[in-house]
Amino acid sequence: MTPPSRRKFLVLSSGIAATTVLPSTVRAQMVRTPLNNMPEVIRKLTGGKTINKGKVRLDVPPLVENGHLVPLSVSVDSPMTEADHVRAIHVFTERNPLPEMVTFRLGPRAGRAFAATRVRMADTQNVIAIAELSDGSYWSDTAFLIVTLAACLEELPA
Amino acid sequence: MTTANVRLDVPKSAKRGEIIDIKTLVAHGMETGFRRTHLGVPIPRDIITSFTCLYNGVEVFRAELHPSVSANPYLHFSTVATESGMLEFQWRGDNGFFATQTAQISVTA
Numbered sequence: 001m002t003p004p005s006r007r008k009f010l011v012l013s014s015g016i017a018a019t020t021v022l023p024s025t026v027r028a029q030m031v032r033t034p035l036n037n038m039p040e041v042i043r044k045l046t047g048g049k050t051i052n053k054g055k056v057r058l059d060v061p062p063l064v065e066n067g068h069l070v071p072l073s074v075s076v077d078s079p080m081t082e083a084d085h086v087r088a089i090h091v092f093t094e095r096n097p098l099p100e101m102v103t104f105r106l107g108p109r110a111g112r113a114f115a116a117t118r119v120r121m122a123d124t125q126n127v128i129a130i131a132e133l134s135d136g137s138y139w140s141d142t143a144f145l146i147v148t149l150a151a152c153l154e155e156l157p158a
Numbered sequence: 159m160t161t162a163n164v165r166l167d168v169p170k171s172a173k174r175g176e177i178i179d180i181k182t183l184v185a186h187g188m189e190t191g192f193r194r195t196h197l198g199v200p201i202p203r204d205i206i207t208s209f210t211c212l213y214n215g216v217e218v219f220r221a222e223l224h225p226s227v228s229a230n231p232y233l234h235f236s237t238v239a240t241e242s243g244m245l246e247f248q249w250r251g252d253n254g255f256f257a258t259q260t261a262q263i264s265v266t267a
Contacts, residue, residue: 069228093226097192101226109218109238111177116234119226120190151228 035123038092038099042130045090046138051130056141058091058129064121067151073116074104076131076139086113088132095125120151162186162257166247171264172239180211180219181234184249184257190225206231206251214243239265 042051059073076086085108091101104115113131121127124147130140163185172178184206191203203225211219218237231249242265249257 073234096226097190098224098226100224102224103222104235105220105222106235107218109213109216109240110236111238112236114234114236115219115221116232117221118228118232120228 034094034099036094036097036099038094038128041099042092042128045130049136049138051138051140053140055139056089056129056131058127058141058143060127060143060145062144063146063148065148067121067123067147067149070119070121070145070147071116072101072119072127073114074129074131074141076113078113078131078133080108080111080113082108083134085110085134086131087134089113089115090130090132091119092128092130093119093121093125094128095123096120097122101127121145121147122150123147162249162255164247164249164257164259166259166261168245168261168263170262171266174239174241174265174267176239177236178239178263179234179236180245181232182209182211182247182259183230183232185230186249186251186255188223188225188227188229188231192225204252204255206249206255208250209233210248210250211235211237212246212248213237214241215246239263241265 055077057075060070064070074089078086086106089104092099093101101119102117126142126144128140128142130138132138165183167181169178186206189201189204193201195201205225206223209221210217219235221233223231242263245261245263247259
């Protein structure tokens, strides 16, 4: 067995630390109940079309201490030509108050299918990036990240 | 037009056909609309909703922002250097927020 990468180790170990009761198999991708209407919003976006896995690479840190400022970048494997390019990249979350995070609209003039920003995370959760290609197909990537200090839902002192 | 504090990172010159990286930052609180004051009064939403990058008047990149985007929105994207001219950046948001900034780029063959 190869030793786990640093990234994998961080995800695994902090996952164990965060939740005391866990089944023996802790996976980087955990299933959590969505707190907003993300599945519905995604269905509306794609019009029920199949979302393929692959091509997209969503980069977020596996563990963030401050949910107010989480660097997020998305790149898509695409030649970005007039005939074959990425039209849009949508980023969704399942446990922020609203499922939509950010949408990047690009085209062949971007040269490279890449965009980055900084986002807020209200909870430990999955983030999903969906790329809309010029041929009308949809591709996605999901990333799981652990948040120790949440954004937006904190109670202000009375 | 507001006098928003904008930071840009755009190369001054590039070779024709080169992919250039553009980074922008604008000062804005991005109030989500989900927070309350200590008296329990909801704080209304006040965010930037859209960002556009024009290259000599032609749109090359656009972003739609939601409350999930952090305060002082930072955007990093790329474009192909096609010709010398002007890059224009526009931010639009709630309560009539509008900010714009330009950068010159000279493109060599």
